[in-house]
Amino acid sequence: MDFNGLSIDQAPPISAPLRFFLTAPVFGLIAGILILFTDVNSLQSRFSIESILIAHAITIGFFSFVMLGALTQMLPVLAGAKIPKVELVAKISHFLLVFGTLCLLSGLYTGNTLLTTFAFVGLGCGFLMMIIAIAYGIMKVKNFTPTVKAMATSLIFAFFVLLMGLVLLYSHIAKDISEFHLIISNIHSVWGIFGFAGILIIGVSFQVLPMFYVAPRFKQFCKQKVMWLIVFGLLLWLVSNIFYDAFAVIAKLWVALFFLAFATTVWKKLDARRRPISDVTVWYWRSSSVFLAMGTIMWVADEYFGNNYTVLVALFIGGGFIFSIMIGMLYKIIPFLVWFHLNGSGYMSIPTMNEMINKKLSYAQFIFFIVALIGLSLSFFIPALLEIFAFSFILSMIILQYNVAAPVLIYVKIKKMKPDFDMSAFTIHEGNK
Amino acid sequence: MSTIKEYLTNDHHRCDELFASMENLATSSLESAKEDYLKFAGETERHFQMEERVMFLEFETKTGMTQGPTAMMRHEHTQMRSLMKQMGEALETQNKDKFFGLSETLMILLQQHNMKEEQMLYTMAQQHLSAESSRIVEMMESMIVE
Numbered sequence: 001m002d003f004n005g006l007s008i009d010q011a012p013p014i015s016a017p018l019r020f021f022l023t024a025p026v027f028g029l030i031a032g033i034l035i036l037f038t039d040v041n042s043l044q045s046r047f048s049i050e051s052i053l054i055a056h057a058i059t060i061g062f063f064s065f066v067m068l069g070a071l072t073q074m075l076p077v078l079a080g081a082k083i084p085k086v087e088l089v090a091k092i093s094h095f096l097l098v099f100g101t102l103c104l105l106s107g108l109y110t111g112n113t114l115l116t117t118f119a120f121v122g123l124g125c126g127f128l129m130m131i132i133a134i135a136y137g138i139m140k141v142k143n144f145t146p147t148v149k150a151m152a153t154s155l156i157f158a159f160f161v162l163l164m165g166l167v168l169l170y171s172h173i174a175k176d177i178s179e180f181h182l183i184i185s186n187i188h189s190v191w192g193i194f195g196f197a198g199i200l201i202i203g204v205s206f207q208v209l210p211m212f213y214v215a216p217r218f219k220q221f222c223k224q225k226v227m228w229l230i231v232f233g234l235l236l237w238l239v240s241n242i243f244y245d246a247f248a249v250i251a252k253l254w255v256a257l258f259f260l261a262f263a264t265t266v267w268k269k270l271d272a273r274r275r276p277i278s279d280v281t282v283w284y285w286r287s288s289s290v291f292l293a294m295g296t297i298m299w300v301a302d303e304y305f306g307n308n309y310t311v312l313v314a315l316f317i318g319g320g321f322i323f324s325i326m327i328g329m330l331y332k333i334i335p336f337l338v339w340f341h342l343n344g345s346g347y348m349s350i351p352t353m354n355e356m357i358n359k360k361l362s363y364a365q366f367i368f369f370i371v372a373l374i375g376l377s378l379s380f381f382i383p384a385l386l387e388i389f390a391f392s393f394i395l396s397m398i399i400l401q402y403n404v405a406a407p408v409l410i411y412v413k414i415k416k417m418k419p420d421f422d423m424s425a426f427t428i429h430e431g432n433k
Numbered sequence: 434m435s436t437i438k439e440y441l442t443n444d445h446h447r448c449d450e451l452f453a454s455m456e457n458l459a460t461s462s463l464e465s466a467k468e469d470y471l472k473f474a475g476e477t478e479r480h481f482q483m484e485e486r487v488m489f490l491e492f493e494t495k496t497g498m499t500q501g502p503t504a505m506m507r508h509e510h511t512q513m514r515s516l517m518k519q520m521g522e523a524l525e526t527q528n529k530d531k532f533f534g535l536s537e538t539l540m541i542l543l544q545q546h547n548m549k550e551e552q553m554l555y556t557m558a559q560q561h562l563s564a565e566s567s568r569i570v571e572m573m574e575s576m577i578v579e
Binding site: 076077078079080142143145207211212214274275276277279332336339340343344348351352353354355 | 449450452453454456457460508512515530531533534535537538540541542544545547548549552553556
C-alpha cells in the first residue's frame, strides 16, 4: 500500500504555489497597461497583435499561473497525489514560464524573432514540465473521483492547447501564416477556455462549493456525466469547425448549454448554502456565474453576427467567468496556506485567515474589477470610455497584488521569530502514541 | 450496518451541518450561538475520539503504521482542537471578528482534513479492516467521550 499521498510532509512547500500566485497579478497589471495604451480600433479585432498580447498576458500570465499554483497545492488534498520534486519543478517551470511570457509579449510586440524563439522554448519547456509532473502525480491516484477525472481531462486539453499555441507561435517566428492559422487559433482558444480552464473549474467546484460554503452537493449526474458531455461537445465542435463549418453552431450550442447549466447551478447552490457568511469570494462566485451565463449565450449568438463580437465574448467568459473565480480562490487559498504552514511549524500566536487581508480592500478590489469589466464591454461601443476603465482595471490589479502579498509578508515576518513549539518533537510524540 | 468509510463520512457531514447552524446563529448574536457551539465542539470532539481511540488504533495495529497517515491526522486534530478552544474564548469575550476569523480558518482546515481522510485514509482503512468493519463501527458508536 502506498502511503506517500498522506504523510506528514504531504503539503507541498509553501513556496511552490506562492511563487505562481504572487506573479499572476503582475501579468494582470501588464495586461491593464497594454489596454490603456492600445488604440481602441486594434482592440475591436481579436486578430490584432495588441489583442493577442493582452489575451496572453491574461491567459498565460494570470490564468495558467493561478491554475498551476493551485494544482500543486490541491492535488495532494483533493486527489491524494503528490507531484514529484514539487519544489524544484515549480521553481524551474515558474522561471521558464515568466521568461517565456515576457519574451512572447515583447517579441510579438516588436516583431523580434529572437525573442519569440526564446518564448517558444521558455513556454514550451515550462508548460511541458508542469504538465508531465502533474500527470505523473495523477497517474498514481488510486481513488479516481469526479474532481480527479476533471483534473486529468483538463490536463489533456492543456497539452493540446500548448501544442497548438507552439504551432501558432512558430508560424510567427517563421513569418509564415498559413491558411490553417485561423482554424488552429480558433481551436487553441476554445479548447483553452472551455477544455483546460472550464473543465478544471467545474471539477474543482464539485468539491469546493460544498466544502467551503456547506452548499448542497452536486447531483451524481453532474459529477459523473457532465464532463464527458462537454468533452464530446468540444470534439464535435473540433470536427465541425474543420470539416463542416456550417454545423459548428450545433456543437457550440451543445457546449454552451452545459456551461449555462453550470452557471445557474453555481448560483442556486450558493443560494442554498448553509453557511451564511458572505465574503468577497462569494461575490466573485456570483459574478462569475452571471458573466458565464451572458458569455455563453453571446458565444452562440455571435455566429449570427458574423463573429463581430468575439472580443466581448472573450471579455465575458475570460474576464468575467475565469478571472473572477480565480481571484476569489486566491483570497481563500493564500491566507489559509500562510496560516496552515505557520501553525504546522509550531507558531501559535498568528492572525486568523480573516485578519490577513484587509476586508475593505478586498471589496474595493472587487468593485474596481467588476466596474472595469462592465466599462470595457461598454467601450466596445463607446470607444471614449476605454481609458477610464483601463485605469479601473489597473487599479484592481494593483490592489490585488497588495492583497495577495499582505499574507505572505505576515508569513515572512512571523517566520523570523522563534516558534512557540518545537514541532519535530511533537510529531514524534504523536507518532509513538 | 454502514462501512467504516460511510459511517465516518456521514459523521463529517453531520458536523458540517452543526458548524453551519452555529455560524448562522452567531451572525445575529454570539450569545445565541453558545449552545450550538457546544453541540458542534462536542460532536467534533466525539468524532476525533472515535478515530483516535478506535479506528486509528485498529488501523495501526493491523498495518503496523504508527507514524504514517494517522500521525498526520492526529496532528491536525490538535490544530483544530486549539482553534475550537479559541472560538469558545471569543464567544465568552463577545469578540465577533475574532470568532468569525477563527471559524473561517477552522472551516478550511476541517474541510481539507476531511477530504484527505475521505479520499485516502478511510479508503485504506476499509480495505484493511473490511472483515472487522461492523465491530469497529459498533465500538465507535458505543464509545463514551473522555
